[in-house]
Amino acid sequence: MRDARTTMDLPVAPDARHAAARYYRPELDVLRFIAFLFVFMTHRADLAPIDQARHPWFHAFAQIGVYGVPVFFFLSAFLITELLERERSATGTIDVRAFYVRRILRIWPLYFLVFFGLVLLNLVLPGAGADSPAKWLFFTLFAGNWYITFNGWIEYPVNPMWSLSVEEQFYIVIPFLASLGRRALVAVNVAVLAVSYGVIVWYARGFTTPPGFSGQWTNSFVHFQFFAGGMLLALALRGRRPDWHIAARAGLWSAAIAAWLVASAVCGIKADYPQSTVTESLAGWGLVLAGAALMLVATLGTPQRFLPAPLVYLGRISYGLYLTHIFFFWLVYDKCKPWLAGLGGDVGMLLAFAATVAVASVLYRTFETPFLRLKRRFTRVPSRD
Template identity: 30%
Template sequence: MSSTKNSLFFPNLNGVRFIAAFWVIIHHIEQFKDKFGFANHIFYTRFIRMIGPLSVFLFFVLSGFLITSLLFVEKERTNTIDIKSFYMRRVLRIWPLYFLTVILGLFVLPQIPFLDIPDETASIGIDFTEKIILYVLILPNVVTGVFKHIPYLSQNWSIGVEEQFYYFWPWVIRQTKPKRLLVVMVFFLVTIYIVRSLTVLYMPEVGLWKYLNEFIKSLRLTCMILGAIGAYFTYYHLESKLVKLIFHRYFQIGLYALLLGMLIIGVYLPGVNQEVYAFIFTLILMNLAKNPDNILNLENPVFDYLGKITYGMYMYHTIAVVIGVKISMAYNQSNWVSYPITYVLTIIISAISYEFFEKPFLTLKDKFTTVKSGK
């Protein structure tokens, strides 16, 4: 980590963002091959089914780690946290692209015949007003839960979860003394896990209950809090024996070997799957961001730039996926043509969006920034 008076930079995190986006796109390419009746796809292999959700869990862990680290620094330097500025930063970073994709997904893309998705595009108009209201209220996770697949917008569910984490987390950090912070974090972790588990087991899925049911089930706040706990240890206990153990080279090797083995075998742990993988991701992020003896280097100009445009890659990629898969089907269902088309289109669209649409909002966001993240 490097730090100046007004900035905080963690190495390798842009690389992590890109890798997570890379795996999400693979998952969706194979998923859309299945949707379009593509003869050659591998969507139902355990590995492909796992990497999509796990990549989103990784995004959540990364958000929890980074946001909490920034809040720690701001609180230490200013003796408080400017809540209003925090929310302005989140609004300017997240809302413009979020609402742009909502407008495109609901009003523009369904009018383009080439982008039609069987059994999904035609159903957009069902309960249309209800969907609009939920999207405007930043509840895309409820839309996806209740109405299932919404063409070109289903990925937005995770944006809602991140926003819901931001509603309360800066208040937790501001109001809690550092010596009590770990206990408070564990309390939220356990409480949220119990509430979500009870919802899955006992809450009805009919009537108005289904909205609350889907809202609670969609929350991945445990992943974000685990990332926050990683930030706590690397900020307040960097020299502790526990962190030094986590930073040991042999521990890192074992960690990567464990994750690789679990992915190859397809390990799924009912009830605690997201927490177990999020815990492993937290340990990996602690090493990548703060360990001077980290064994994996993701710092390079390509990853750095692609990491910067990852938000756009995540939000736009399903458009590129549909185009890539349809072109592949036109060429005798070649299994791999869709991959280069999808990735190239995703990067081009995301780069244009970043340079000409997102940057003005990011420039405005800097006016509300006490501690800037990045080089």
């Protein structure tokens, strides 16, 4: 859900001059916003169900919206691997301490502001935030996804924060992995993919904890496949970006959506209660991974003239959009339901979207930006978050 600005095409083996150049790809900000929209539609359907008979395609797209989270994971791994490879090319090493400081300054301030802001709000608006010391501890230690995995979903506005726990767990190891060198890094990521699909098979064979709830969707080992995929793609491209006609890019996007629709409708890959066989699980999760990869390569290198400035901006503030949108959905569809009766679910969705964009924009300008400026002091390869 973050990162960077550049205008150059890199050769297969970028030298130190290229590695030190400013890196920013505005088209990937657009991809971030699209990933957020997928998640946004899923949460809308959670609280205001879509009539499948009347709106089959709307319903189908809402069902695959959960796969927006893997896109965030895939994109994050791709960008960070690219930046670390450039840093190593430019300096001969990777500054692990600076990496951790950059990630802390990027992720922690807004995360803790929203999480503990909801905890305080829960005192006057029950259901708004985590309501127990155990939840506070797990989410403070970025292990919130494991709490949900073994206990089930918690307060609705807090649930999406499980993905930040998975990302932070990835950030712990990636600078060390990147230090191994290309061949070792490829081997490690192939092993990670094998572990991920081993865990997927384990779930497909009937493992559930607690009884009746599948913790598959929030299990770190399941989602590590997307980080491995993003890293492998970055290593394969070596700084290059596809120079394709816009029609080819549209075709790849169509293929990605088709892969996701099959994963959901045929293979049963769901966020809550998957009912897939081993074969369906392996095929379905593979299609989710393939869809995320296709979306990234279809977007990477898109000419500036095809990138509407408002979408680039919305992608830049997508972190705030992601953390806050679920609260506004809950507020509109749960707490304000008596006042919105008869207006329809679409009105509530528009209200929630408008409030989310407004709040995320204010947070980005007034709260996130000072930390991003401080973060640049620890940047070895100039980029833009």
